[in-house]
Amino acid sequence: MAPILEVRNLSHTYSIGTPFAHKALDNVSFAVERGEFIGVIGHTGSGKSTLMQHLNGLLKPEIGEILLDGVDIWSDKKVTRLSRFRVGLVFQYPEYQLFEETVYKDIAFGPKNMGLKSAEIDRRVREAAKLVGLTEAQLEVSPFDLSGGQKRRVAIAGVIAMEPEVLVLDEPTAGLDPEGREEVLSNIEDYRRSKNATIMMVSHSMNDVARLADRLLVMNDAMLAMDGTPEQVFTRAQELVDMGLDIPEITKLFLQLRKLGLPVEPVFTMEQAIKVLRELKEGNANA
Amino acid sequence: MLKDITLGQYFPGNSVIHRMDPRTKLVGLIIYIVALFTATSWLSYGIMLAFLIVMVALSKIPVKALFKGMKPLIFILIFTGLLNLLFNGGETVLVAFWKITITLEGVIRAFFMVARILMLISATFLMTYTTSPIQLTDGLESLLSPLKKIRVPVHELAMMMCIALRFIPTLIEETDKIISAQKARGADFETGSVLKRVKALVPILVPLFISAFRRADELATAMECRCYQGGEGRTKMKLLRYRRRDYFAYLILLMLLSGVIVAASFGL
Numbered sequence: 001m002a003p004i005l006e007v008r009n010l011s012h013t014y015s016i017g018t019p020f021a022h023k024a025l026d027n028v029s030f031a032v033e034r035g036e037f038i039g040v041i042g043h044t045g046s047g048k049s050t051l052m053q054h055l056n057g058l059l060k061p062e063i064g065e066i067l068l069d070g071v072d073i074w075s076d077k078k079v080t081r082l083s084r085f086r087v088g089l090v091f092q093y094p095e096y097q098l099f100e101e102t103v104y105k106d107i108a109f110g111p112k113n114m115g116l117k118s119a120e121i122d123r124r125v126r127e128a129a130k131l132v133g134l135t136e137a138q139l140e141v142s143p144f145d146l147s148g149g150q151k152r153r154v155a156i157a158g159v160i161a162m163e164p165e166v167l168v169l170d171e172p173t174a175g176l177d178p179e180g181r182e183e184v185l186s187n188i189e190d191y192r193r194s195k196n197a198t199i200m201m202v203s204h205s206m207n208d209v210a211r212l213a214d215r216l217l218v219m220n221d222a223m224l225a226m227d228g229t230p231e232q233v234f235t236r237a238q239e240l241v242d243m244g245l246d247i248p249e250i251t252k253l254f255l256q257l258r259k260l261g262l263p264v265e266p267v268f269t270m271e272q273a274i275k276v277l278r279e280l281k282e283g284n285a286n287a
Numbered sequence: 288m289l290k291d292i293t294l295g296q297y298f299p300g301n302s303v304i305h306r307m308d309p310r311t312k313l314v315g316l317i318i319y320i321v322a323l324f325t326a327t328s329w330l331s332y333g334i335m336l337a338f339l340i341v342m343v344a345l346s347k348i349p350v351k352a353l354f355k356g357m358k359p360l361i362f363i364l365i366f367t368g369l370l371n372l373l374f375n376g377g378e379t380v381l382v383a384f385w386k387i388t389i390t391l392e393g394v395i396r397a398f399f400m401v402a403r404i405l406m407l408i409s410a411t412f413l414m415t416y417t418t419s420p421i422q423l424t425d426g427l428e429s430l431l432s433p434l435k436k437i438r439v440p441v442h443e444l445a446m447m448m449c450i451a452l453r454f455i456p457t458l459i460e461e462t463d464k465i466i467s468a469q470k471a472r473g474a475d476f477e478t479g480s481v482l483k484r485v486k487a488l489v490p491i492l493v494p495l496f497i498s499a500f501r502r503a504d505e506l507a508t509a510m511e512c513r514c515y516q517g518g519e520g521r522t523k524m525k526l527l528r529y530r531r532r533d534y535f536a537y538l539i540l541l542m543l544l545s546g547v548i549v550a551a552s553f554g555l
Contacts, residue, residue, distance in 0.1 A: 058467050081473075089471040097468040099493035109490065113473030144497070158472060 002070055003031035004198055005055065005087070005166055010064035012050055024050040026222040027064075032166070032198055037189075039209030039230075040202045042219030043244040048202045049092070051219065052168050055200070056087035068166075085114050088164030092171050094155035095148065103129070103146070103154050104139040110162040128161035131194070132187045149180030153187065160191055166198040167191060173205065181205075185212065210234065210248040210268040218245070230268050237266075298416045303532060304346035305417045309426030311533040312414050318540045319410050322547045323403055331550045332402060338543055339406055339413075348416050356412050357405070364401055371397035420452040429527050442518025450506070458499065465494050 012025040024047045032038060042048045053059045054066055057073045057080045065072045073083040088110075091097065100106035107128055111121045129139055132153040138146070143154050156172065169188065173181040185208060192199050203209050209216060209230065216233045218226035220243045226233050234240070237247045237255065250273050254266045264280065267273045299305075304312075319338075326332050343350065357364075372393050379391035415423070428445035435441050466476070469490045476487050 053467065056471060058470055081475075084471060084473050091464065091468045091471065094468065096498055097465055097472075097490075097494050099490045109474075110472040113475065162473070 004034045004069060005032040006067040006070075007031070007051075007054070008065050008067065010051070010054060010061050010066065012047075012054065012059060012062045014050075016062065023222050025054075028219075028222075028224045029064075030217060030224060030227055032200065034165075034198055035192070035196050037192060037199045037212055037214050038201070039213030039216045040200060040219065041204070041206070041209060041216060041245060042225075046219040047222045048219050049170055052089060052170050052200070052202060055166070055168055056089045057081075057083045058089070085110075085162050086164055087166045087168060088159040088162050090156055090159045090167070090169040090172055092174060094159075094172075095143075095151035098143040098151060098155060098158075101142060102140055103134065103143050106143050106154060107139075107158045107161050110158055114162060124161045124163060125157075128157040131160060131190055132157045133183065149176055149183065152176060152180070152184060156184065156187065163195065164197065165195075166200065168200045170202045171204065172201065173203070173208070181208075188212075206234075206246050206248045207250075210251070211270075218243070234268050235266065296416070297419045298348055298352065299419075300347055300417065302345055302347045302417070304342065304413070306532070307417075307536060308527055308529055308533045309418050309422040310430055310527060311529070311536050312418055313423075313426050313430060315536060315540050316410055316414050318544050320407060322544045323406060323410075325544075325551050326403075326547050327551050328554070331547045332399065334543070334546065334550075335406060336402075339409055342413060343409070346413060346417050348413065352416070353409055353412055357408060360404075360408060364404060367404060368397045368401045371400045421449060424449040424452075425523075425525075425527060442521075446518075454499075454502070457502070458495070461498055462491065462495055465491050 008029050010025055010028045011023070014020075014022045014024055026047075028047075028051060040048050040051070050059065054061055057066075060074060065074070067073070068083050068086060071079060073080055098106050100109065104125055107125045108121050111124050116124070125139070126136075129136075134150070134153060134157065138150070143151060146154065152172070156169075159167070167188070172184050172188065176184065188199060188201065189212065191197055201209070201213070213230060216226070216228065216230055217224060218233060218240070225243065226236065226239075234247050234251050237251065240247055248268050250270060251266050251268055254264055254273065254276075257264055258266070262280070264276055267276055319335075323335055326335055343353065372389060373387060375390065375393035375396050380388055381391055381394065382389040418426070424445045427448070428441055431439070431441045431445075470476075474487060474490055476484065479487070
């Protein structure tokens with residue numbers, strides 16, 4: 001099957017032609033298959049956010065192109081506008097963009113801009129709200145009366161209600177408590193499953209991306225440094241550390257165990273770790 | 288992007304003008320403006336222009352930056368120029384057709400008017416380019432401090448100005464972010480009738496105001512945590528002190544002013 005999203009030789013420079021010119025993306029290329037969950041990691045200023053803003057046509061590539069379903073999103077004005085709805089972008093701290101009087105109206109802002117009929121808008125708003133765990137009663141309150149975590153989920157619902165085929169999220173769990181993080185992450189998984197949507201998530205939490213993502217993109221100094229499964233990426237632990245990035249806690253533990261002489265391969269999630277350790281224990285008992 | 292606005296932005300540097308006391312620069316600007324409005328003749332305008340050129344050269348501010356800042360004022364300049372050119376009585380008619388008469392006096396008048404505005408703006412920019420906002424408010428506070436006697440809250444005013452200047456770039460950045468976020472939800476700011484476009488601003492303004500209030504609240508708390516209680520009994524780490532170059536600057540400025548006044552009274 002053809003990839004849903006393809007980025008070809010993308011470069012971008014901010015404030016071009018001034019003394020403040022700054023290269024944010026340098027010849028980045030990759031393709032995303034339908035239904036994939038992609039984690040994007042990289043330290044601050046590595047170009048992740050700039051990359052995300054290119055995917056739905058908020059920023060225009062200086063060089064290169066972005067193909068959505070094989071069509072360049074900048075080929076036509078209408079295509080650009082439509083790509084905003086097909087690729088939903090959730091910014092960092094999205095709760096700061098809430099503005100309506102009620103939660104319902106705020107979630108309906110996106111679908112309304114799409115020009116949908118009111119019955120369809122209503123269906124989408126209720127479905128999105130349910131998916132992120134908001135109650136019917138909460139739909140009628142002001143978004144400013146909700147807690148931080150709830151506001152975040154309202155903002156995410158506002159993008160989900162546009163039912164994008166690709167959902168792009170820039171650090172969706174930043175600043176939330178552990179419970180809030182888990183809820184938001186499971187909302188994202190639920191959306192992916194219910195719509196067979198593609199997810200791209202920027203995150204600083206190696207534990208989260210190791211657990212959720214099928215594939216990882218590692219950005220470093222405006223370039224795509226690595227592209228592969230979590231196994232492939234985290235095996236290159238030393239390179240990641242040199243880029244100022246981290247590896248999952250459990251991987252660190254296993255690397256340490258190996259140093260101490262235990263015959264284990266590095267793992268990336270808690271489930272894998274339990275399995276490996278159990279096998280090891282049983283193996284020792286049998287021997 | 289909104290970020291690229293440069294109007295009156297501080298240009299860090301270490302020239303004589305940069306190091307001058309902000310009070311000297313503030314008073315100097317006022318003296319310069321008074322002299323500029325006293326000047327009437329080619330000679331006095333020439334002196335004023337020469338003075339300005341020397342100052343710009345001393346400050347090492349790129350001339351390009353000075354002109355770049357004037358772009359938004361082009362309309363006012365053209366308007367003033369035309370007004371003076373067309374609606375000025377005078378004897379020596381140069382061009383006359385339909386209802387328009389252009390006289391030699393009008394041309395000279397328009398030229399002086401535009402030159403005056405240009406010099407005024409350049410001098411003001413020269414001050415804001417060479418003085419950081421903090422120095423500027425410090426200088427202003429110090430100059431206005433006699434007004435404390437008649438219970439004008441000078442320190443509070445200066446602090447408010449300082450904070451306002453500090454938050455301009457932050458708010459611009461924030462606005463950029465909100466615009467992008469609402470665009471990602473399909474908001475359309477570029478098409479439609481005037482009314483529709485004004486309505487389209489609501490999704491930007493509401494979050495912007497909320498965040499401004501939140502920031503103000505946080506800043507106030509942070510200031511109180513560091514025991515800020517207004518200007519009462521507050522000392523400064525960097526005291527403003529006049530140095531030799533400041534006295535020298537005052538001397539030159541007074542000579543400039545008196546020179547122009549004398550020239551004006553002799554009709555030169």
